[in-house]
Amino acid sequence: MTAAHRSDTFFAHHLAATPVIGIFRGQDPTTTVELCHRAWDFGVDLVEIPVQSPAALPSLRAAVEAARARGKHVGAGTVTSAERVRAVVDIGAAFTVAPGLHPEVIEASAQAGLPHLPGVATATDIAAALAMGHTWLKAFPARQLGSDWITAQLAPxxxxxxxxxxxxxADNAAAFLSAGCAAVAVGSALADPAALPQLRKAVSPVR
Structure with missing residues (x-):
């Protein structure tokens, strides 16, 4: 089994029951852990903590430690270099996510045995990712791309x-799932208790 196939299998398995990745950016460690627990209570299995700077590493570390006690998986997002891969491996991240298609990150993640979710925003990106063996792809920035972009790209x-x-x-998650997305990554909808019922309704038809 190739590293890309292992990545696809990982995401397919952990997003099957609840097609949601929780993503919590820019929060202190205590708040990050609180948000993780809220996501896990909702049924989310995968949480991403973006590490766009070293200042975010303590929050990733706290989330990873909290996840161990609940049998969940916390990954690192905004991983844009092999050096950053090594940093999150040392902390214990379970997977990596990138905003774009970064061959060096794909290779470093594979060498570390971490599933990787590469970012795409064009047909060229998608074709390149598929050629590398990755079928699970981060459509980013989704709101700007629009749900119609998803449907259009799934045709070819x-x-x-x-x-x-x-x-x-919670307002647009259903539109993206209906357009053909396999999952959505959300932050504010999981952080706001008032939005949880709407998010639950959005993801329920595909559960």
């Missing part, structure tokens, strides 16, 4: 499994 690339990321809320 039916094997793609898009995770809509960027500006996804």
């Amino acid at each position: 690339f039916p094997d793609a499994r898009f995770v809509a990321t960027g500006g996804i809320s």
